[in-house]
Amino acid sequence: MRPVSFSLRPPAPFRLDLTVWALRRRPHNRIDVWDGRTYRRTFRWRDQPVEVAVVQTGPPETPELQVSVHGSTSGFEAETAFARILSRMLGWELDLAQFYRFAARRPFLGSLASRWRGFRPPRFPTLFETVVNSIACLQVSPEAGISLINRLAETYGWTRFSPAGRTSQIPLSFPEAHDLVGLDLADLRRLGFSRTKARAVIDLARLASLGAIRLEALEYLDEDEARRFLARLLGAGRGIIDYMLLRGLGRWQFFPLHDAGVRPILARWFHLSEPLDYQGVRRLLQPWQPYLGLVYFLGLLESLAAEGLVTPSL
Numbered sequence: 210m211r212p213v214s215f216s217l218r219p220p221a222p223f224r225l226d227l228t229v230w231a232l233r234r235r236p237h238n239r240i241d242v243w244d245g246r247t248y249r250r251t252f253r254w255r256d257q258p259v260e261v262a263v264v265q266t267g268p269p270e271t272p273e274l275q276v277s278v279h280g281s282t283s284g285f286e287a288e289t290a291f292a293r294i295l296s297r298m299l300g301w302e303l304d305l306a307q308f309y310r311f312a313a314r315r316p317f318l319g320s321l322a323s324r325w326r327g328f329r330p331p332r333f334p335t336l337f338e339t340v341v342n343s344i345a346c347l348q349v350s351p352e353a354g355i356s357l358i359n360r361l362a363e364t365y366g367w368t369r370f371s372p373a374g375r376t377s378q379i380p381l382s383f384p385e386a387h388d389l390v391g392l393d394l395a396d397l398r399r400l401g402f403s404r405t406k407a408r409a410v411i412d413l414a415r416l417a418s419l420g421a422i423r424l425e426a427l428e429y430l431d432e433d434e435a436r437r438f439l440a441r442l443l444g445a446g447r448g449i450i451d452y453m454l455l456r457g458l459g460r461w462q463f464f465p466l467h468d469a470g471v472r473p474i475l476a477r478w479f480h481l482s483e484p485l486d487y488q489g490v491r492r493l494l495q496p497w498q499p500y501l502g503l504v505y506f507l508g509l510l511e512s513l514a515a516e517g518l519v520t521p522s523l
Contacts, residue, residue, distance in 0.1 A: 300329030339457030
């Protein structure tokens, strides 16, 4: 079957490479695959695995994306559905014009915003994936967290779709809640999950698949209500809840302190000799409210640039 192809015009400025790196975090991420030009991900569409490939063809100030959907899809429905999904994942829903004006009045933040101009704040495609990522990445290095997610997807994700003739890496599909129902602790322990994390993922999958919780309802809750819901569900602290609010719900005012990947960047920015606790980071970054989530992503890009993985804007 021929792929469904269409073009999208995200709001300017836009750089696909920076946005995808902010989403994938580490080079060994096998779900969000980036080869330097094309972003690929496998989704579930009408109980079939389909692969979406995205390439940017226009410059950051007049961006255009070419999208190809490989698999059993119908043209108009696939275009409509995946345009909506990509808009969410690649951060088009937030108007950054006000942020750029805000940053321009603050020299250090202004230089960061200019350095990474074209980046958009990404989101995971579902809140189930957001929560599982939060659980997997809690209190471990980014490398270890991504490795756990890769193994989970490789073992319990759907059959991957391979366009004919392609030999490059095929993206893994992230499992849905009902894919994980029936697992026991030993199943996830074999993948490297701790007992506590394995129990949290299994309980979450069971509740979500049975309809006992509706994670998507979080979209309609205010901050306090969402925090209470997530605290009851996971017994999670503020740091991990901030991560879920930012990466799952697009609440850009939160800085996820529990993400160990950006702590060294904070220490470098502010010449810190000792790590700060949650409240210390909040006080330190208070002048940059309500854009702490964007600052987090800028810090993440800075850490990736230090490894030579991304290139800032000229």
